[in-house]
Amino acid sequence: MKPPRMRPRGAIGMRRAVRSRRSLLKSAMMLALGVSAGLPAPATAAAPPVRIIRQGKFFLVNGWVLTAEDLRKLRLL
């Protein structure tokens, strides 16, 4: 006679979910590596110019309302 199951189903389900997530991330990595080789180069060279308009202590950058700190982080200031 087999011994009774020691682990509740929920725990097994959780382990399966974790395994599934790891598998998914692994697939994602593999897919990304496979795909990224064929990706075009980053489009920074062809990107539209960044237009900055000062509005008091804020800045309108290509329509986005940003702070000075944002511009520093983005190396736009």
Added chain:
Amino acid sequence: MILDAGSPDRGAFARPFDICIVGSGPAGMTLARSLAAKGFDVALMEGGSFDVTVESQEMYAGEIVGLDYMDLDVVRIRVFGGCSEHWSGRTGVIPAHDFLPMPQRPLAWPITKADLDPYQPEASEIFELGLAWQPPDLALPQAEERFRNIQFRQSPPVRMGQKYRDEIAASPRITAAINANLVDMRLGPDLATVESAVFRSYDPADPGFTVSARVFALCLGGFETPRMMLNFNSQKPAGIGNDNDLVGRYFCEHPSREMALAIYTHRREIMQDNYSPTPEFMEREGILDFIMRVTWRDRAPKSLGDSLKGALECATPFTERLGAKIRGGPRDCLWGGDEEFRRLHDPDAYPSGTVWMACEQSLIRDSRVMLAEETDAFGLRRMRLDWKLDEIDYRTMLTGLTALGQHFAEQDIGRIRIPDWLLVDNPRLPGGAGAVHSGDWNGGYHQMCTTRMADDPREGVVDRNCRVHGMDNLYIGGSSVFGSPSYVNPTYTIVQLALRLGDHLGTVLPAGGVVGEVLQ
């Protein structure tokens, strides 16, 4: 009783009524019930049936010559119960300051919020909102100087045609008809009194029938009420109530759409917040009222492979995401990418969305409903809509979005992108003609102010009691009488106004003496 205007039963209208109400939407239905409860003899006439029919809906077709607008035979519904049969149920109270004149709003209501407040309990009961309510002003931390947090209430939504059909049918005071199309109104010798209204069924051979009453009320909505008044020009060339060339003018909508993009820095319960300007902010900036609501981006359909690809193409830190969006290019993950991938597993991670905005429109004389050359099945000229916005309307949008963007940036809630079409010198709402099915529309299905209320006949079509200037016994119910539009969904106010009109007529009708018999 409710009868079909195409049946012999319509002989029931061959007697005088106290009041003939044309249109059975929220205004007409409420007014009929109010006056019946006071003991008056009511004729309630509806051009549609209990369900949508092609022949009825087709009466609403018309031309659009101004700003793009939704198809005119789609944006309204012509059935028993009127627009309540397709409304969303969103319910709000116009704030007190939106009734008042301001430098940037010289034309305003001749009444105040206090005039409508007594009707909140009954209106709330009609819409099944529970107890009467005042919308609470909830705190918006760090934004109190510019914004108030407005809360709406939700009706189930109440479909008035369905809710009150049995009551109307059983009422000894109301004689109602469906498929009864108003085709003319006949004036007395003084041209200041409506003596009868002429109705026809859809049978092309129908010669029609008249309904006589002491008082008439047009409750046909912001488009049909002026269309009818302009069409009835056999005795008054400019149309009924149009001595000052105001019928159909000052057409207002609530310019509204998803105006801006937003990305958020972190999870936050901001879906509950509705940002509306404080009166002080409106005055300081010289703008009109509005409301903004931030939303989460709906998940775009995308294959798992594309999602994963996008996920790993895109930078995940906020600054990098922001940089990608500003610069554009393949790292822009707005429509998928990491957001899409992560939302599949954690909807609260890396949220993005939009800012939906609805504005009070300025009153523009040349924004108007006119008559087209083409006629409908009854020989009445169809409507031509010329919707216009003014500089202050676009400035209101830009100022509101900029202020919200600054608040979001300052508090590090997220960042907002103002659309390109609003940043040009002469902005114009993007196209949305006939786009009611795509969700990319520019209005709220709210047609207002085309017979606006004003004490001065040179500024409005009806007086503060909704009586047409220059007419002794013609009244108007519905959003066409709004003095100015605010930003609030209009249905609740329409019912408040109808209840108030019912009370007013309850006081003036018995004075004529004829009604006394009916009251027994």
